Amino acid sequence: MPDLPVLALHGISKSFPGVKALKSVSFSLEAGEIRALVGENGAGKSTLMKVLSGAYGADAGTISIFGKAVENPSPATMIGKGVAVIYQEMAQAPHLSVAENVLLGRLPRRTGGLVDWAEARRQTAAVLERLGFDIDPAARIDTLSVAKRQMVEIARALTRNARIIVLDEPSAVLAASEIAQLFAIIRKLSAEDGVAFVYISHRLVEVFDIAETVTVMRDGEVVHQCRTNEIDSETLIRHMVGREVGDIFPKRVPKIGNEALRISGLSAGGLVEDASLYVRRGEIVGLFGLAGAGRTETLKGLFGADRAAHGVLTLDGKTVRLASPRDGLANGLGLVPEDRKVAGLFLKQSVGFNITISSLKHLMAGPLLSRVKETALVDTIIRRLRVKTPNARAAVQNLSGGNQQKCVIGRLVGAECTILLADEPTRGVDVGAKREIYDLLFELSDSRQLAIVIASSELPEILNLCDRVYVMREGRITAELDARQTSEEEVMRYATHN
Numbered sequence: 001m002p003d004l005p006v007l008a009l010h011g012i013s014k015s016f017p018g019v020k021a022l023k024s025v026s027f028s029l030e031a032g033e034i035r036a037l038v039g040e041n042g043a044g045k046s047t048l049m050k051v052l053s054g055a056y057g058a059d060a061g062t063i064s065i066f067g068k069a070v071e072n073p074s075p076a077t078m079i080g081k082g083v084a085v086i087y088q089e090m091a092q093a094p095h096l097s098v099a100e101n102v103l104l105g106r107l108p109r110r111t112g113g114l115v116d117w118a119e120a121r122r123q124t125a126a127v128l129e130r131l132g133f134d135i136d137p138a139a140r141i142d143t144l145s146v147a148k149r150q151m152v153e154i155a156r157a158l159t160r161n162a163r164i165i166v167l168d169e170p171s172a173v174l175a176a177s178e179i180a181q182l183f184a185i186i187r188k189l190s191a192e193d194g195v196a197f198v199y200i201s202h203r204l205v206e207v208f209d210i211a212e213t214v215t216v217m218r219d220g221e222v223v224h225q226c227r228t229n230e231i232d233s234e235t236l237i238r239h240m241v242g243r244e245v246g247d248i249f250p251k252r253v254p255k256i257g258n259e260a261l262r263i264s265g266l267s268a269g270g271l272v273e274d275a276s277l278y279v280r281r282g283e284i285v286g287l288f289g290l291a292g293a294g295r296t297e298t299l300k301g302l303f304g305a306d307r308a309a310h311g312v313l314t315l316d317g318k319t320v321r322l323a324s325p326r327d328g329l330a331n332g333l334g335l336v337p338e339d340r341k342v343a344g345l346f347l348k349q350s351v352g353f354n355i356t357i358s359s360l361k362h363l364m365a366g367p368l369l370s371r372v373k374e375t376a377l378v379d380t381i382i383r384r385l386r387v388k389t390p391n392a393r394a395a396v397q398n399l400s401g402g403n404q405q406k407c408v409i410g411r412l413v414g415a416e417c418t419i420l421l422a423d424e425p426t427r428g429v430d431v432g433a434k435r436e437i438y439d440l441l442f443e444l445s446d447s448r449q450l451a452i453v454i455a456s457s458e459l460p461e462i463l464n465l466c467d468r469v470y471v472m473r474e475g476r477i478t479a480e481l482d483a484r485q486t487s488e489e490e491v492m493r494y495a496t497h498n
């Protein structure tokens with residue numbers, strides 16, 4: 001008799017008001033299998049995994065683990081059955097320590113009931129070491145980078161003896177070396193312990209690298225399944241989007257004007273030291289570095305979001321001091337933050353509200369807000385960026401991860417800013433929408449002469465989108481390169497120890 005699948009989801013359906021998110025989806029996993037789950041933003045990937053984790057009850061369908069149907073798939077039941085889902089939007093207790101997060105609900109106790117902190121830290125240190133993660137078990141979660149928080153989640157899954165681990169876009173927050181490390185761990189756990197993985201990602205290179213099998217979802221349905229060695233990425237993309245995307249990177253000839261922003265000797269975030277850079281009108285400048293290199297800190301320092309930052313900042317040739325994000329906005333700067341959940345969106349507000357909130361000045365008709373202009377702007381953004389939402393009034397928190405990111409980007413189109421700082425603007429966005437965002441950035445820089453600084457950890461994006469590139473390593477700028485003259489190898493050399 002063949003082995004029973006570790007997991008079999010059968011005929012799973014799930015609706016939300018106005019959206020059929022899953023339409024009779026079936027999905028299974030063998031022991032030790034590494035399966036990729038791909039599809040456009042809003043295809044239903046995260047929803048399916050939330051049904052698997054017990055976070056959402058399905059409207060129809062069954063979940064079987066080792067051939068046995070699970071009666072009441074609550075989160076507690078599913079954890080008990082060995083299912084660990086590491087969400088796209090990580091749900092951690094930010095003020096607790098690493099050890100508390102890893103051992104949440106299962107902290108070791110002394111006789112008498114008090115938590116044995118020494119033992120908790122020892123157990124946590126042991127699992128972190130086994131994974132090769134350099135993280136202090138006593139550190140508070142909110143002091144860690146997003147990448148390290150991701151690692152804490154993986155450590156937690158392991159201490160729970162998970163048999164099925166779902167990683168929902170883990171690499172969106174990891175740098176290349178960390179991805180390599182994560183893949184090594186996935187392979188080891190799959191080969192040695194028979195742990196089965198579901199790997200969700202919009203980066204197809206990774207899908208081909210790590211996964212043996214792939215499932216493609218589109219509009220709430222499974223539209224294709226195969227082995228990764230039986231398909232190429234073009235065909236895979238066609239299954240995902242159901243249309244041709246063409247060249248992912250558009251071409252343009254920049255029209256570069258006067259200097260818009262210059263910083264000299266910036267120190268920021270307790271990490272960035274003596275960083276100097278400039279950007280001109282109509283120019284797109286890239287800030288490349290591995291996780292922890294200081295890109296985010298640099299952008300925050302420029303924007304006024306870091307009180308302790310100092311350095312000499314000039315805007316259009318005039319020296320200014322930005323003491324707060326309010327100052328940044330007042331001086332024509334706009335920031336697309338790294339963590340959209342914390343700083344980028346009004347989650348409870350509607351899609352329309354989030355798109356127009358920075359553009360209100362443009363939308364006035366005399367003293368009143370013009371509903372017509374407002375609706376036109378919102379409709380354009382929703383259509384151009386393919387924001388998947390039942391309508392403009394839906395709350396942003398109900399959109400899929402990638403569609404939330406599109407709202408953050410969409411807001412810029414009508415915004416008053418003249419200098420745009422974007423931290424990982426295409427994180428979690430599917431291939432088709434990426435192309436739309438690139439077009440949009442080119443438009444903003446060409447027709448509105450915006451000066452744009454983009455921090456990204458995706459090299460092809462940096463090299464194809466930008467005119468000039470600054471490379472960062474350990475809080476310092478190590479190189480300034482012409483994006484059209486340099487190569488991935490050269491950039492990487494400056495980003496790592498050479």
Ligand SMILES: Nc1ncnc2c1ncn2[C@@H]1O[C@H](COP(=O)(O)OP(=O)(O)OP(=O)(O)O)[C@@H](O)[C@H]1O
Nearest residue numbers: 016021041042043044045046047398399400401402
């Ligand atoms: N809690 C919710 N309330 C209402 N609609 C929801 C909710 N959760 C998801 N949806 C909708 O269900 C659909 C599928 O969303 P899901 O998050 O599963 O997409 P996804 O494939 O994970 O996309 P992404 O790649 O952007 O993360 C989307 O249209 C989304 O707006």
Ligand SMILES: [Mg+2]
Nearest residue numbers: 046088400401
């Ligand atoms: Mg998702």
